[in-house]
Amino acid sequence: MTTQNREDYLINILRLTEGENATRTTELASYMNIAPASVTEMLKILSSEGLVEYEKYHGVKLTEEGLDYARVIRKKHHVLENFLINFLNVDKTTAHNEACRLEHALSEESAIKMCQMLGIQVDSDCQSCSTPCNAVLSEGIRITASLSDLNPGEHGVISHLKNNDSKVIKKLMMMGFIPGRKLTMDPDPYSNNVTIVDLGESVVALPADLASSVFIDTSE
Template sequence: MLSQAVQDYLKAIYKLQGNKPVSTTELAKELNVSGASVTGMLKRLSTMGLVSYNSYHGAKLTPAGEKVALETIRFHRLLELYLKEKLNYPLDKVHEEACRLEHFISEEFIERVNQILGDPKFDPHGHPIPTKEGKIESFDELPLSEAEIGKNYTISHLDDDNPELLGYLESLGILPDTKIELIEKSPFYGPISLKLLKSQKIHTIGYEVAKRIFLRNTN
């Protein structure tokens, strides 16, 4: 089994890389470590064949590295759902607990968790769960901060790395799979009002919060 640090680096590169390689600075910020230790680790990952790394361009996952990253993400997201659904964890606690557990469980353990949960497609934050074969669904999303007034949307996912924020959103009923209408948007990055279509409740939230809520068009 690969070390916890290796798994965390691969996961972080997967999260940050779009079509372009990830810089040492971006990774250092994401993992909260020094630039020097990032460089050392990237060299190690490159000799392991998990990352292609060049000090000018940055790091990119190789197919082998992507496979490990997606497996770790599968473990993480299934654990989060298990904690929420079967152990009654509140939404704001599942990410941290899953971050710890994901490094210590076996494939057999996670497949049993998957079976008990009925082969789910999404974690409790609305992120897609990679399949056992390492396939992950992608769909078009936009942050609430860029949504249009008067249009209906479905919340697709919430950023999972801020427990206080998640607890707050959960208390308002702003959760994945909820249908909303955008009511009002103040200019200059001001507050945004949305209506929960089911309860007809209206909530006003800050622009910075809206950037962490992701939507898809309701069809």
């Protein structure tokens, strides 16, 4: 069984159950447009690998290991869809189909970096990320601070961007606010309703209304 085939089964079981209930073999077969007999054989293999709990006539559900695996794949899918739609202006149907193919090849490290660049909303699948980015870790824990909260002369590394408007994220990236880049606040950073930031190779005057979309890890 190929990795892609395994992941297709796991993510579709997750879509049908959300990791809480079992789904019948016939339901999964219909959802994936695969013969029930073929689905049964694959479920036996996944069960032997500890990824699902399968019992004939009682359906199939994900184990904790299988649930984590499936959530990581679905998160990659969400990241790819958002990138294709918001950055490349691909229509939603095409983006979904492309993400279905690409999600199997995208590494988790690259998915995290794309999350940080995209500024997409954190979703429930982030809980299964092996190395959660600061966008996840900072929920309820002050690991990062928005640029608008930094003090004059304070410095750090851009952790992630976050805004519901993809145009704002694009604008910030074009201005040089790329996750992983070091910055230092100007000694007098709030002149004329702009935030003045030293990005190493350039000094940028960022409109104050955009500063709250840039998050900084000041522990670096």
